[in-house]
Amino acid sequence: MSLTRAAEAGAATTVAPAVDRRAAKRRAAWRRRGFVLALMSPWIVGFSIFFGYPLVYSAYLSFTHYDLISAPHWIGLANYRYLFGTDQQVWPAVKNTLWIIAIGVPLQVLFAFGIAMMVSRARRGVGVFRTVFYLPALAPPVAATLGFVYLLNPATGPVNTALKHLGIDGPLWFQSPGWAKPSLVLLGIWGVGNVMIIFLAAILDVPQHLYESAELDGAGAFQRLRWVTLPIISPVILFSVVIGVIQGLQYFTQAYVAADIASGQASQAGDQTVNNLGYPEGSTLFYPVLLYQHGFRYFNMGYASALSVLLLAVSFAVTLVIIVNSRRWVHYAGAA
């Protein structure tokens, strides 16, 4: 169609076609812009309503007192003063979140890598092993957490029963402030299958000739791991650490369910009015749990907004660092 138009234009005088062509081009550009806008429209609307607006509104709410019943009432910086000064729960919640990131993420990566290395070297049953290690990752988080609270039940749970047969007095697990977070880390390691699958694919992708030439140069097994495998799969490792940190910042479901079930188990009455968040003794009170408590137990929307603004600032900083650096990793992966 455009070809015939060009031919017609060519047959006409010298001035007219230029104008005509330019107009056609402009029309095409507008059509294209309209097309892009139409394609993008779901995201533009969705992003404005479910992302842009909430961020602006929660920034406003963070300067107010708001209980959902009466209108928001401006109180200036009072929420932030309380957050950084008075609130005794903020710092422990931040520490708990940092703990789960600093301890949980490296352990997950280590286990995922170790298992992937072992599976990659298996001569037989690679498919079976891969399935076995992946299955726990498929268990819905609530179901997996329930299972673990039962397994690690201090008095009669299978784990402590087994430990007793070995002559070991098992810890109180989810019932003890010192062991609650390590128990959650165990649960995380059990569900490490996703990361393991990614590592396994990356390890199997390492070109075989690199190992051969390293061997020729006299590199032992450990040196091959250190100088061949690790550098080549390092982008995948970094990627999994990044995902781990992002998930750590929003760690909620397992902590909520474990505390809820374990506290219900401790108080046989199962009293719902008892504050079960962070049980035992606030040891599983992670930052998102704290935010939930203020927003949806106390309906302190203003203060919860202040908490969410701080979370936004921290995660935005983390995200920016990741995106800026990710170019280097992606390039690295392409070059390797």
Add this chain to the structure above:
Amino acid sequence: MSATTTAASAPLVRRKPPADVRRRRFLLGVANHSLLIVTAALFLGPFVFITLTALMTNDQALSAHLWPHPFRWQNFIDVFHKSPLWRWTLNTMIYSSLATLGLLLSSIPVAYALARVRWRGRNAVFMVVLIALMLPPQVSVIPLYVMWAKLHLVGTLWPLIVPSWLGDAFSIFLLRQFFMTIPEEYLDAARVDGCGEFRILITVVLRLAKPGIAAVALFSILYTFNDFFLPLLYTIDSPSHWTIPIGLSQFRSLHQVQWNLTMAATLLVMAPVILLFFLAQRAFVEGVTLTGVKG
């Protein structure tokens, strides 16, 4: 240079490794397999104990016995009598199907615009999508809750479903990655044949990206099946709208239900996902590896 390479590698190809090297490799293989089997047993352990407990009587579940005697299969039926598991399943299916449908319909065009149409600001917009993807859901949850409360929709499934119909950052990201892999020649061929951009999307791109679309749908189904935080916020005070994860988390406290029934319910909730995995194993593994994200 090539001469030295062949000189160096030639003996290695011809020579069989000496006996001691072979023996060491064999022993390493045995050690590796033993360690693998022990670790695999530890990973399967929780499933085994959950299953065993699900088959016990309540008294046994509270004792230190690890083996059920007698096996009480009735537990799996009792779960349905003691809790509205069907209702929760129905709610989850409504949430899952409507959200997945909306997410595909709204995210495919956006991903196409970000992957295959050239326009100014495209990279900046993609960056914004990535940032939105990485931020915790908790940062926007307070104003959204206020919004849904004002619309009198707290206590229904709508706050969970509606956002999916307006583009989902994770799906947009995934679909874009898949659309990028379609060779430009296919699109050019379609253009030469006189296809408009919209018809190219429908006829060429969608057909070629079918595995990607299947993976996105699969992830969405899994996500909605597992989702806990948002259903907790919006449906906790309205038990007739509970999804499976909310119902399961409340299962024990509901009627003072015992551990054996709780484990039976846990197993029943795990079963569909594991069944789905065995039916669509390739899609799962490929999806996880290709995207490298999401649990």
